[in-house]
Amino acid sequence: MHEIRLNPLVKWWIIVAEHRSMRPWRPDETAREVKCPFCPGAPELAHLDKWDVVVLPNKYPALVEEPERPKSPGFEAYEVKEARGACKVIVETPSHEGDFYTLSLDHVVKVIEAYSSEYAELSKREYVEYVAVFRNKGKEIGVSLTHPHSQIYALPFIPPRILAELDSMKEYYEKHGKCLICDVVAYETGGERVVYENEHFLVLLPFYAMWPYELHVYPKRHSNSILDLREEEVVHFADTLRVVTATYTELLEHDAPYIMALHNPPTKGNYPYYHFHVEFYQPYREKGKLKYAAGIEWGYWVFTYDGSPEAKARELRASCAKAVQKLGEVLGKCK
Ligand code: ZN
Ligand code: ZN
Ligand code: FE
Numbered sequence: 001m002h003e004i005r006l007n008p009l010v011k012w013w014i015i016v017a018e019h020r021s022m023r024p025w026r027p028d029e030t031a032r033e034v035k036c037p038f039c040p041g042a043p044e045l046a047h048l049d050k051w052d053v054v055v056l057p058n059k060y061p062a063l064v065e066e067p068e069r070p071k072s073p074g075f076e077a078y079e080v081k082e083a084r085g086a087c088k089v090i091v092e093t094p095s096h097e098g099d100f101y102t103l104s105l106d107h108v109v110k111v112i113e114a115y116s117s118e119y120a121e122l123s124k125r126e127y128v129e130y131v132a133v134f135r136n137k138g139k140e141i142g143v144s145l146t147h148p149h150s151q152i153y154a155l156p157f158i159p160p161r162i163l164a165e166l167d168s169m170k171e172y173y174e175k176h177g178k179c180l181i182c183d184v185v186a187y188e189t190g191g192e193r194v195v196y197e198n199e200h201f202l203v204l205l206p207f208y209a210m211w212p213y214e215l216h217v218y219p220k221r222h223s224n225s226i227l228d229l230r231e232e233e234v235v236h237f238a239d240t241l242r243v244v245t246a247t248y249t250e251l252l253e254h255d256a257p258y259i260m261a262l263h264n265p266p267t268k269g270n271y272p273y274y275h276f277h278v279e280f281y282q283p284y285r286e287k288g289k290l291k292y293a294a295g296i297e298w299g300y301w302v303f304t305y306d307g308s309p310e311a312k313a314r315e316l317r318a319s320c321a322k323a324v325q326k327l328g329e330v331l332g333k334c335k
Helices: 018-022 029-035 105-123 160-176 180-188 231-252 295-300 309-327
Strands: 002-007 012-017 054-057 080-082 086-091 130-137 149-155 194-197 201-204 215-219 258-263 277-281 284-286
Touching: 012 018, 086 105, 105 130, 105 149, 105 231, 160 180, 180 201, 180 215, 194 231, 194 309, 201 231, 215 231, 231 258, 231 277, 231 309
Parallel strands: none
Antiparallel strands: 002 012, 002 080, 054 086, 086 149, 130 149, 130 258, 194 201, 201 215, 215 277, 258 277
């Protein structure tokens, strides 16, 4: 069964994908040469000769191009729709281990180019309302494959978090005649919450962070979507991805887990007030201590911030300074 159901209490769409419960848990690490589906030599990649970055269909897609028609739920309060969409995997490197910070700047640029071209292609499909590009990393957040990869979900609806951002950015724009994130960038530049900065991007722990080490990457120039970034900006964007992931690893003193979410506007319609950005959520609240989304967070959507964002930003800046030294090849500086 494949369908999308509306939770009528909160009006959130739920993707129901029965077969996904069959997907494998982490493959046996000792036999990875045989089992990793993203390593060179895997059957999925047999048709390719040489590659740096490759886009594959997700083997266990939550959304498909030709879904079955869902059965009528038979109750007027219940709403369902077809699970029509696409799920893809971007394998970022032939190397089985690593992250943005272990790849060269040029290589990360190629990963971003894959994000952009997939975003552009999937956006054109008539049934796609939103293209979610994200990266999950680390056993702490339940990632079943360690080989460096990102994911794309082309959705037939706009995610609630994006709807909330659209609402706020629109309201701000109507009230002030300016973009909310452009104003945040202007206000925060040079301030105590900035962790890293290069010519075209600002990395900051937001005033309004929900997770202790949450980091946002904001383009300095108003850019509606990832497709608006100019060539030189893409290079600087790649630079921030290397620095953020290296900073987390320095902070936690191990190859750090995190969630990265690209926030683009919906694919249909015009949202000139929307400002493209990336959000990183870090599951640790301190080295060795995980933060869980528990009763108050999941039960009520109320986040408690353990610590002060300004103090956490100071910690991250110190880790950033060390990370940048190790990276060598960076385009900006830690605040
Ligand atoms: Zn692998
Ligand atoms: Zn803006
Ligand atoms: Fe956002």
